Amino acid sequence: MLKGKKIVLGVTGGIAVYKAVDLVSRLRKKGVEVRVVMTEHAQQFVTPLTFKEISGNKVATSMWDSNQEYNVEHIALANWADAFLVAPATANILAKMANGIADDLLSTTLLAAQAPIVVCPAMNTGMYLNPITQENIAKLEAHGVTVMPPASGMLACGTSGPGRLPEPADIVNFMESFFAKREGDLLGLKVLVTAAGTREPIDPVRFVGNRSSGKMGYAVADEAAKRGAEVLLVTGPSALAIPANVKAVKVETTNEMLEACLAAYPDVDIVVKAAAVADYRPRDVADQKIKKKNDDAMVVVMDKNPDILKTLGQSKTHQVLIGFAAETQNLIENATEKVNKKNLDMIVANDVSAAGAGFNTDTNIVKFLYADGRLEALDIMPKTEVANRILDEALIIYNNRHSK
Numbered sequence: 419m420l421k422g423k424k425i426v427l428g429v430t431g432g433i434a435v436y437k438a439v440d441l442v443s444r445l446r447k448k449g450v451e452v453r454v455v456m457t458e459h460a461q462q463f464v465t466p467l468t469f470k471e472i473s474g475n476k477v478a479t480s481m482w483d484s485n486q487e488y489n490v491e492h493i494a495l496a497n498w499a500d501a502f503l504v505a506p507a508t509a510n511i512l513a514k515m516a517n518g519i520a521d522d523l524l525s526t527t528l529l530a531a532q533a534p535i536v537v538c539p540a541m542n543t544g545m546y547l548n549p550i551t552q553e554n555i556a557k558l559e560a561h562g563v564t565v566m567p568p569a570s571g572m573l574a575c576g577t578s579g580p581g582r583l584p585e586p587a588d589i590v591n592f593m594e595s596f597f598a599k600r601e602g603d604l605l606g607l608k609v610l611v612t613a614a615g616t617r618e619p620i621d622p623v624r625f626v627g628n629r630s631s632g633k634m635g636y637a638v639a640d641e642a643a644k645r646g647a648e649v650l651l652v653t654g655p656s657a658l659a660i661p662a663n664v665k666a667v668k669v670e671t672t673n674e675m676l677e678a679c680l681a682a683y684p685d686v687d688i689v690v691k692a693a694a695v696a697d698y699r700p701r702d703v704a705d706q707k708i709k710k711k712n713d714d715a716m717v718v719v720m721d722k723n724p725d726i727l728k729t730l731g732q733s734k735t736h737q738v739l740i741g742f743a744a745e746t747q748n749l750i751e752n753a754t755e756k757v758n759k760k761n762l763d764m765i766v767a768n769d770v771s772a773a774g775a776g777f778n779t780d781t782n783i784v785k786f787l788y789a790d791g792r793l794e795a796l797d798i799m800p801k802t803e804v805a806n807r808i809l810d811e812a813l814i815i816y817n818n819r820h821s822k
């Protein structure tokens with residue numbers, strides 16, 4: 419599971435820094451490429467040279483080091499990693515992460531991170547149990563950060579209790595199951611994802627479309643493939659690249675999307691319908707570009723398009739069917755109605771008018787509504803994390819259905 423993985427290890431200033439050296443060595447033995455970022459305080463305990471030798475890579479220590487390989491080090495690291503691991507993670511870095519503070523290379527890199535983050539809190543028991551630290555940890559978890567609980571026992575400060583950095587071998591095991599969960603749990607399942615907006619032509623140069631970028635659906639397809647699923651992405655026009663290991667069918671109109679979905683549907687286990695589908699299409703599509711007329715107004719008569727999701731819901735057999743509800747008002751009420759009308763297992767509802775949510779953003783703020791009426795509200799988080807949460811839920815529903 420770990421072989422070939424790229425991990426950025428953030429090392430912050432606690433007495434347990436010495437254990438992080440062993441951790442790097444163990445990760446490398448498993449075939450992981452490790453790049454270490456050290457805070458200034460961490461360098462008081464162990465020198466960057468030690469981590470450089472043990473990781474085989476330059477150690478990043480400052481935003482302002484002109485000798486670094488990258489021009490914009492934090493962005494390069496943020497994009498390079500498959501995962502970020504902060505071990506040991508002091509109360510200070512947890513507080514900074516929980517509040518979006520970016521005042522050194524590590525905190526800035528973590529704020530820009532494009533891959534999942536794991537933290538291993540390590541500190542004095544009093545600091546760990548302090549409600550503020552606990553609130554910060556809970557907030558980080560709500561934002562999709564994975565927290566490995568500290569071990570209990572004798573601490574360097576002479577007290578005993580939770581706060582010890584777990585043994586490096588245990589952290590390696592934790593990372594192994596972390597990747598396994600993310601990468602292997604959908605093995606053998608077929609996932610159909612739709613993404614981006616459909617376009618309905620008016621004439622050869624014009625169309626009726628919408629603002630969907632495809633980011634949410636592409637993230638679902640990408641994460642599902644990383645977790646081992648066989649993924650078919652049916653996508654409207656999008657500027658995004660097709661994710662690795664994903665089979666794609668490119669469509670333009672709602673009818674084309676319907677056709678591609680129906681062809682795949684009998685065979686798939688999970689459907690995530692993130693596409694923003696045009697509900698209507700111009701009745702007459704002109705063969706030639708429509709010329710400007712003298713009239714002040716122009717009327718385009720539109721016919722109703724098929725509802726793809728409803729069509730799939732009507733012929734649902736074994737599939738887990740997950741839809742999206744893009745709303746600008748009465749979110750819960752409208753989304754609940756869609757769950758029932760379209761025979762869904764779950765709907766991902768988002769208020770597309772909220773800041774940090776909806777079209778063309780990298781984050782999303784969503785609520786999960788289930789067929790049995792349950793509701794779960796998630797905090798703002800990257801679309802990749804929302805994608806993983808959706809897949810987690812899809813898998814739970816799938817397993818429940820198949821264990822009966």
Ligand code: CTP
Pocket residue numbers: 672691692693694695696697723724725726727728740741742743744745756
């Ligand atoms: N959907 C679909 N086919 C359509 C319209 C929507 O498959 N013709 C799917 C979308 O992919 C999404 C869900 O249905 O998963 C809800 O889409 P949304 O646009 O929020 O709702 P509509 O059903 O179109 O209702 P309204 O436009 O009135 O909000």
